[in-house]
Amino acid sequence: MVMFSQPLPTFSCQLNAWATWLTCQWLMGPCEINDVEVDGGKKGVGHGVLVKRCRYLEEAGCAAICLNSCKVPTQEFFEKHMGLPLTMKPNYEDFSCQFSFGLTAPPQQQDEAFATPCFAQCPTARRKARCHNIDVA
Numbered sequence: 001m002v003m004f005s006q007p008l009p010t011f012s013c014q015l016n017a018w019a020t021w022l023t024c025q026w027l028m029g030p031c032e033i034n035d036v037e038v039d040g041g042k043k044g045v046g047h048g049v050l051v052k053r054c055r056y057l058e059e060a061g062c063a064a065i066c067l068n069s070c071k072v073p074t075q076e077f078f079e080k081h082m083g084l085p086l087t088m089k090p091n092y093e094d095f096s097c098q099f100s101f102g103l104t105a106p107p108q109q110q111d112e113a114f115a116t117p118c119f120a121q122c123p124t125a126r127r128k129a130r131c132h133n134i135d136v137a
Contacts, residue, residue, distance in 0.1 A: 005082055005083040005084045006083055009084070009102065010044075010047075010102075012082075012084055012101075013038070013044055013046075013047040013084065013101035013102040014045075014046045014047060014101075016078070016082070016084060016086075016101050017033050017046055017047055017048060017049050017099070017101050018033065018046070020049045020099060021033050021049050027055065027056060028051045028054050028055055028056060028097070029051060029052060029053050029054060029055045030051075030052045030053070031049050031050060031051050031052065032049070032050050032052070033046055033048065033049055033050075034046075034048040034049070034050050035047065035048060036048030036098065036100040036101075036102075036103065037100065037103060038100065038101075038102035038103050039085060039102060039103055039104055044100070044101070044102045044103070047100060047101045047102045047103075048098060048099060048100050048101070049098075049099040049101075050096060050097075050098050050099075051096055051097040051098075051099070052096055053094065053095045053096060054066075054090070054095050054096065054097045056070060057070075057090060057092075057095050057097065058095045061119055061121040061122055062118070062119060062122045063090075063092060063113075063116045063117075063118065063119055063122075064118070064122075066090055067090075067113060067114060070088075071088045071090060071113065072108070074086065074088060075087065075088055075105045078101075079104075079105070084101060084102070085101070085102055085103055085104040085105065086099065086100065086101055086102075086103070086105065087099075087100045087103040087104065087105045087106070088100075088105075089113065090113055092116050092119070
């Protein structure tokens, strides 16, 4: 797939957005394909997927679970195995998540998604236990 994504990056971004929209709604919830900013500050037409209200994030009720079991592994998979940059931007207020195929993810130390405190509804925090760590490499 890396051979496919490098010579045809625009098509690959659009195809991956479409495939994500088509196959992942059962897990994440309703989605729509949209236009997003991509590397170089350009507009990527059809390069984005907006998850309107992520079931996974909402049900987990924990930012660390979102980051450590979804955002980071998914971004790394697309970068390393598909040769395609991906940035996922969860919105912890409305539980939406913006996928931007063709936009390189910032380092975790600079990613605002990692600056969020534990959610009030986090199951671990409610038990007065130490919450899951948000890994920042």
